[in-house]
Amino acid sequence: MSHTSVVGDSAKAVVDTGLLSNRILGSATTRKTVHKFGGSSLGTVQSLETVLSIIDQRVNDDDLIVVSANGKTTDKLVEIIGLVTQCQDTEDEAFTHLLLLIQAEHKALIQQLLDGDIECQQSLVESLNADIRQIQQWYLQQSLLENRNDLLAFGELWSSRLLTAVLNQRGRRTVAIDTRECFVLSCPVKTTLNRQRSADLLLGILESKRLHVLTGFIAVDEQGVTQTLGRNGSDYSATLAAELIDANDVCLWTDVDGIYSADPRIVPSAKKLQRIEASVARELGRLGNPVLHAKTLSPLKEKNIHLHINNTFYPQQVGSEVGQFGEIARQEVSITHSNQLIGFQSKRFNGKLLEQLQQTFSFIDVDETLQQVIISAEQAYELRYHLQELCVDFQTHSMSLLAAVGFAIRDSQWHREFVANIENSPYPTQKISVNEHSLVAFSKSDCQIEWVNKLHNRFTRKHRNIGVIVAGTGNIGETFLANFLSQQQSRQELSQVHLIGVVNSTQAWFDVDGLPADKVVAEFSQHAKPCDINGLVDWLQRHPFDEVILVDITPSETFAQSYQQFFAAGVHLISANKCANTFAQHALQDLQNRANKLDCQWLSNTTVGAALPVNYALKDLCDSGHQIEEISGIFSGTLSWLFSNFDGAKSFSQLIKDALALGLTEPDPRDDLSGLDVQRKLLILARLAGFELNLEDITCHSLVPESLVGLSKQDFLDQSHLLDTDFNNQLLAAQQNDACLRYVAKLAYVDGNLTARVGIEALDNKHAFASLNPCDNIFLIKTNWYQENPLIIQGPGAGREVTAAGLHSDLVHLCRQLNSKHQDVDIKGINS
Numbered sequence: 001m002s003h004t005s006v007v008g009d010s011a012k013a014v015v016d017t018g019l020l021s022n023r024i025l026g027s028a029t030t031r032k033t034v035h036k037f038g039g040s041s042l043g044t045v046q047s048l049e050t051v052l053s054i055i056d057q058r059v060n061d062d063d064l065i066v067v068s069a070n071g072k073t074t075d076k077l078v079e080i081i082g083l084v085t086q087c088q089d090t091e092d093e094a095f096t097h098l099l100l101l102i103q104a105e106h107k108a109l110i111q112q113l114l115d116g117d118i119e120c121q122q123s124l125v126e127s128l129n130a131d132i133r134q135i136q137q138w139y140l141q142q143s144l145l146e147n148r149n150d151l152l153a154f155g156e157l158w159s160s161r162l163l164t165a166v167l168n169q170r171g172r173r174t175v176a177i178d179t180r181e182c183f184v185l186s187c188p189v190k191t192t193l194n195r196q197r198s199a200d201l202l203l204g205i206l207e208s209k210r211l212h213v214l215t216g217f218i219a220v221d222e223q224g225v226t227q228t229l230g231r232n233g234s235d236y237s238a239t240l241a242a243e244l245i246d247a248n249d250v251c252l253w254t255d256v257d258g259i260y261s262a263d264p265r266i267v268p269s270a271k272k273l274q275r276i277e278a279s280v281a282r283e284l285g286r287l288g289n290p291v292l293h294a295k296t297l298s299p300l301k302e303k304n305i306h307l308h309i310n311n312t313f314y315p316q317q318v319g320s321e322v323g324q325f326g327e328i329a330r331q332e333v334s335i336t337h338s339n340q341l342i343g344f345q346s347k348r349f350n351g352k353l354l355e356q357l358q359q360t361f362s363f364i365d366v367d368e369t370l371q372q373v374i375i376s377a378e379q380a381y382e383l384r385y386h387l388q389e390l391c392v393d394f395q396t397h398s399m400s401l402l403a404a405v406g407f408a409i410r411d412s413q414w415h416r417e418f419v420a421n422i423e424n425s426p427y428p429t430q431k432i433s434v435n436e437h438s439l440v441a442f443s444k445s446d447c448q449i450e451w452v453n454k455l456h457n458r459f460t461r462k463h464r465n466i467g468v469i470v471a472g473t474g475n476i477g478e479t480f481l482a483n484f485l486s487q488q489q490s491r492q493e494l495s496q497v498h499l500i501g502v503v504n505s506t507q508a509w510f511d512v513d514g515l516p517a518d519k520v521v522a523e524f525s526q527h528a529k530p531c532d533i534n535g536l537v538d539w540l541q542r543h544p545f546d547e548v549i550l551v552d553i554t555p556s557e558t559f560a561q562s563y564q565q566f567f568a569a570g571v572h573l574i575s576a577n578k579c580a581n582t583f584a585q586h587a588l589q590d591l592q593n594r595a596n597k598l599d600c601q602w603l604s605n606t607t608v609g610a611a612l613p614v615n616y617a618l619k620d621l622c623d624s625g626h627q628i629e630e631i632s633g634i635f636s637g638t639l640s641w642l643f644s645n646f647d648g649a650k651s652f653s654q655l656i657k658d659a660l661a662l663g664l665t666e667p668d669p670r671d672d673l674s675g676l677d678v679q680r681k682l683l684i685l686a687r688l689a690g691f692e693l694n695l696e697d698i699t700c701h702s703l704v705p706e707s708l709v710g711l712s713k714q715d716f717l718d719q720s721h722l723l724d725t726d727f728n729n730q731l732l733a734a735q736q737n738d739a740c741l742r743y744v745a746k747l748a749y750v751d752g753n754l755t756a757r758v759g760i761e762a763l764d765n766k767h768a769f770a771s772l773n774p775c776d777n778i779f780l781i782k783t784n785w786y787q788e789n790p791l792i793i794q795g796p797g798a799g800r801e802v803t804a805a806g807l808h809s810d811l812v813h814l815c816r817q818l819n820s821k822h823q824d825v826d827i828k829g830i831n832s
């Protein structure tokens, strides 16, 4: 196994396996998984190589592998049976052609995959040739139909032999298992397993420190006769094996991305359901979902085994996981439909007969009043045959269904909405069946694509799950988290927003079922696990949410350097951290381009003026055609507070400590006193106004003497009294001139010349910047159209509550955008 080891052990389990449920966090060492590879994953040398790399990276020796037949082998074997059934005497040529084709395809796979290992190649080819001769013999002896199950079994047999040989050749000690040695069916018609006997047999065969490759699809009855497990039988084999060996998980590696909220081939806005509650999955399977089959899911029920549907060809992508989850996953609703149903009606459909039929057939609906049963077209043939044998008269008609499926949907607000929608739709409904997890409308007409789309848009519009991760639990982060719950309760846009992670510089607490926002700070140290930025990036690549927003409330340059990776993981960002916005112009441009390209949003309105709407105003002025000529003012809450309160009564150094305690300053107050924070803010506004410049283009007057620059934060605070004499002198000089001290930022654009500077000034007491409330910011903006009477924005520009409020405002704006992004899907003639 190759691991990407970047975080603590528990989080590593998430990284390594790509599983979404929290339950794996506690039991990383005891987990066993059954991996099943479908025919499309095993059809070509290239796809088999992909499978081999998945096995290399993700499959432990304790795990089991179950394989389908390579490519379309089973279809070809079924075709052979079809030829023989229809025209036994005349189809020699077609039979031979098909058989030779199967032989040639398998031979080619053996030769290419075992290239260089002649001995192993020969042995496999000899076994293959012997099997082909056996089939020819059955054919000549006209006993092929009697041996049809043995014929079909060859597909999985060849596939397991080949994979085993290749794994052995590549150094993985592997054993092939023909499941006819251990899967014993007590009832072949219903494909029910004799669990005890099968478990004893399988556990008896498994060798320690070996990987095992099991044939899917086949088993034997109590008499040892080969039986097949029906359509999608290999998936069923995998879940049976998981039940027998007490595995925790089953991974179905296939050629689809997962389960969608509707058939994505006809509903363009369908979204992948990353976590599906097991009971809901069973209901989807019962209603005919093409990927989830009721039979496959049945062995998982008792033991709470989770099922994963993953795409072999995109193994890094998060697929769908079926299992038991918390509230967030249970809110998902999906729309399913089928036009492949048959309704059977008979006067004799009541009482005992219905009861008996229900034991043999899986009906989608049974209605004694209408004397009707509805069954999939696939099973209709057998039902028809069965009823004829019982001499029951019946009529059939084709039927369709359109259903909403979700956890406890019967008792939810969706119930009334579904009925109202169906009643007002042109879908000519025969009946609506109400079940615990599904609401199903049946009709004798086909269900049209537009009705599926309409219902889907109505039902999934409000269901866009947004996960929020907060980075930084300091001064501002803590207040942001403290207000999270009340914000969520009061803002409709946040109703589907869930706090799923909190990280600081060394640790993280993730929970895909949601964290308790009101307790998260208090309980953080108890639950958090070691995690660095790489661990966070890995986690972000495998989450079960429609969108994830990362709120950066750190002061960290390193964290800002990782924005590229966050965007690459499809994550949206809200920054209070000013570092990324003040990167060199080209680096910032690259970052913004990347975000745009990846359809990621990035808001950072608190980086200047905290919650004051200065960024919005400036952007709006530019959008409306104003040419910015001057941006000036007091941009630092800390420096505003310090100079407003500094009247000689208290020392300047004591005031610095007070500002720090009030949460106004940067984590290190020297970032305020040095002018860096104001310089950054002026740069951010200048760039918003369309000017291209860098930090060093802004002249900066620092208030921190050289001697205090290199000290630790604490040493600086201890020695800050060294500043007092100089500031007292500056204050006296200003007071003597009816002036006050202010730290001013100014950008001017005159006759094509741009100048920008930040520094301390003695301002006349009547100056607009002189009479501010302590901590207030003031922004003065002059444009070609705002000259004598410039735009002024003034108000509190720093502090815990206002900054947290500004971040919440960004969150609401972003969620509004993300929610409307979902509604934007307009398909002419379908939903518009």
Ligand SMILES: NC(=O)C1=CN([C@@H]2O[C@H](COP(=O)(O)OP(=O)(O)OC[C@H]3O[C@@H](n4cnc5c(N)ncnc54)[C@H](OP(=O)(O)O)[C@@H]3O)[C@@H](O)[C@H]2O)C=CC1
Binding pocket: 471, 472, 473, 474, 475, 476, 477, 503, 504, 505, 506, 553, 554, 555, 556, 558, 559, 576, 577, 578, 606, 607, 610, 637, 663, 664, 665, 666, 667, 797, 798, 799, 800, 803
């Ligand atoms: N004060 C204000 O009024 C305003 C502040 N801001 C900005 O808000 C940000 C936060 O300020 P403040 O809350 O005062 O800072 P604090 O120092 O109080 O808190 C910083 C938090 O960030 C965490 N952190 C640091 N580095 C990393 C990292 N690499 N990865 C993950 N987490 C990290 C720290 O973790 P740990 O606990 O492990 O140290 C800590 O939890 C700053 O960027 C500031 O400029 C913006 C507008 C206004």
Ligand SMILES: N[C@@H](CC=O)C(=O)O
Binding pocket: 607, 608, 609, 610, 635, 636, 637, 638, 639, 664, 665, 666, 672, 677, 797, 798, 799
């Ligand atoms: N330290 C900053 C905080 C806001 O950005 C300030 O004082 O303005």
